[in-house]
Amino acid sequence: MSETNDKGRRSFLAAVSTGWALFTAASVAGLGMCVRFLFPNDTFEPATKFKVGYPADFAASNEGVVDKRYKTRGIWIVRTLDGFFVLSTVCTHLGCTPNWLEAEKKFKCPCHGSGFYSSGINFEGPAPRPLERFKVSLAADGQLEIDKGKKYQQEKGQWDDPESFLKMEYSV
Numbered sequence: 001m002s003e004t005n006d007k008g009r010r011s012f013l014a015a016v017s018t019g020w021a022l023f024t025a026a027s028v029a030g031l032g033m034c035v036r037f038l039f040p041n042d043t044f045e046p047a048t049k050f051k052v053g054y055p056a057d058f059a060a061s062n063e064g065v066v067d068k069r070y071k072t073r074g075i076w077i078v079r080t081l082d083g084f085f086v087l088s089t090v091c092t093h094l095g096c097t098p099n100w101l102e103a104e105k106k107f108k109c110p111c112h113g114s115g116f117y118s119s120g121i122n123f124e125g126p127a128p129r130p131l132e133r134f135k136v137s138l139a140a141d142g143q144l145e146i147d148k149g150k151k152y153q154q155e156k157g158q159w160d161d162p163e164s165f166l167k168m169e170y171s172v
Contacts, residue, residue: 048149051139052077055168058084058144064118066100066107075134075146076100076107078118083168086134086146087120093127107131120154130154133164 052070059065060079067077076087087107089097096111106123107116114125121130135150144166152164159165 046073049145049147051141051143051145054143055079055084055138063105066102066118068100070146071097074148077136077144077146078120081169084136084144084166085120085164086136088132088134088151090132091127092122092129092131093125133159135163136166137163138166138168 050073058067058077058079060081062081064078064080067079070077071089074089076089078085078087091098091109091111091114093109093112093114096109098107098109098114098116100106101108105118107118107120109115109125109127112126114122114127116122116127116131119130120133122128130153133152133154135147135152137145137147139145150163152158152161
């Protein structure tokens with residue numbers, strides 16, 4: 001009889017020990033998650049200020065020549081005979097990315113049909129306002145510098161701000 005009690009007692013103690021070990025492991029894991037919560041995640045986003053090249057690298061025309069090289073960075077660079085401005089690639093309707101249609105000389109949103117002139121002004125579709133502009137300036141080394149941290153909206157009269165347009169006469 002004492003042998004069966006020993007086996008019952010041993011199995012009971014083994015079950016209790018296993019339970020406490022699992023409880024301790026879960027508590028340590030929970031504590032680890034709480035400590036991790038105290039340290040923020042690092043977001044590695046591209047810089048909002050970057051250089052795109054020299055003014056001579058961009059063609060110009062009266063209505064504006066759209067440079068699509070930086071579409072992946074969220075901008076279109078437009079050069080007119082008077083200078084440069086930089087448009088956002090985000091449609092003001094629902095945030096889609098319009099495409100530049102060279103033959104039609106317009107930006108056309110493939111999602112809902114909004115259309116924008118090369119100046120960024122909306123003229124068709126559901127877009128409620130023109131595309132936004134970003135700050136453009138000339139860096140110390142002579143390259144164009146774009147700052148996506150500074151936006152300009154036409155309907156607020158911000159396109160008149162000197163930083164939303166870089167005056168630079170086109171010379172052949």
